[in-house]
Amino acid sequence: MSVAAERARASLVEPDRLDGFSSPREVDRVFGHGEAIAEFAAALVSGRMHHAWLLVGPEGVGKATLAYAFARRMLAQSGESDIPVDHPVFRKVAGLAHPNLLLIRRSWIEKTKRYSQWIGVDEVRRLRAFLGHSAGESGWRVVIVDRADELNQNAANALLKALEEPPPQTLFLLISSAEGRLPVTIRSRTRTLRVSGLGEEDLERAARAALERDGQKADAKALKLALALSQGSVRRALELVTSDGIALYEDIVATFSGLPDLDGARLHKQVERLSGAGDTERLELYLSLMIGLIERLIRHGATGEGAAGETERELAKQLVSKDNLARWAEAWETISAEKAEAFALNLDRSLLVLDAWFRLQRLAREHPVYGTPR
Incomplete structure (x- = not known):
């Protein structure tokens, strides 16, 4: 089944997803961020994988895409950094259907037809059931918090308890563009992985790949200007050139x-x-x-x-x-x-x-x- 078909089946969509483009969980390739990928891979190979990673960097540079790539690698129990789109794990993650993956994010409020402004404690309390039952498939459990700086105080306290006493083979991936908003207690229990804006070559390759993947057209002159204005953010480049x-x-x-x-x-x-x-x-x-x-x-x-x-x-x-x-x-x-x-x-x-x-x-x-x- 194609990624587009999996997207249509998914019951929930990221609240900050760029209209007209795939969600980070549906993107099959990471551009740039070689140092971050190498650091994560080294921890995995060493057998001393830290249970919680905080991915920090500017808006739209690929933090969530990187987090899902890490999640697929752990869930597939693969030595390969890129899991192909036809792999069962890729399809399940793209459709938010993998039993060993939990995504924590702002919740949809049916009454107002909008996403909540903050990640509330009820959303984080889903961890209790997720971590409490036996894994649906053997191997690792992965929890992605997107975005961790949107946790309200009660939600942050609830997450902290899980970070303090994580079950074996559980990996937390926290995504943040505003590290300073996170409580020091949470930051102290994570391993920080910093990612920066993409270089010119990687930025252009990422933008062109996204445009091609999702069937979006872009004028060459407008794309050149959008890339120059994006400050290393592929999201900003795409937003500029398609709006x-x-x-x-x-x-x-x-x-x-x-x-x-x-x-x-x-x-x-x-x-x-x-x-x-x-x-x-x-x-x-x-x-x-x-x-x-x-x-x-x-x-x-x-x-x-x-x-x-x-x-x-x-x-x-x-x-x-x-x-x-x-x-x-x-x-x-x-x-x-x-x-x-x-x-x-x-x-x-x-x-x-x-x-x-x-x-x-x-x-x-x-x-x-x-x-x-x-």
Whole structure:
């Protein structure tokens, strides 16, 4: 049976799955992350496999794909790092049907037709039954927590108990993009495996493989720009090239180019398009693109490198100087923190966008090129 057919049979879907693309559990190949794969393999070969691993790294670089690859390897009891798609273990994991695999994640709330904001204690309590009965198939049990930084306090405490006294041949794989949100007690009981953004070659190979696997089309020029903007995240590259992400980026660049002036009517129209009830992901993408652009301008201002193309190099020359570099870094930190707080606490996100642009406007006016506001 094909992976696509297995996906159709699966009763549950990851809450953060990228629309139109396979879930990490359905992806048959890991690109990059050679050091992480080698470290895990060495532990397995040594016979001293740590019972809990914390996979930490930026959003969308393949942590979950890596975790499922590790899970398949343990469940198949195979010396091979890649389990083929026609292997029974691959099909069962892809369909979330393997009796020795438990996935802990945010739960679906039928009443609201949405996923919960946090992983609750009831979800983690499923461990009791999973770890308490005899294994459905001989060999290892694997528990994947995706994402561990979304555990609420009670859920984290419940997971900690399982980590403190794990049954034999049980492997926990915790996935996190925000290691600091995890309790120290959980981190201290895991072996941290850090993964970073993909290099240019691996990123392009991963993106092209995903587009081909899931029958998605991408304009060559748009894909090139998406890869340059993705900062090593294949998820971000795919999100950009198959949505209106490139258009959002171009709108952001146009607004930056006009600084310190702001077109109020145009800006408010853009904010309206980002503030609808169903526009959360689009708004998150917009803000991430803005923050990513600021970061590249800062890097270019400090080192002369890091800009994604001639347009960004010109923006850096227009807006950033050695005199205001520290204030740009401060603005980047402030906007990033306000974004995280607004999404965590469900604050007014339209004000978040406006405040960010007004902050950048004030900063641009300090550039020696302008002297005084235009």
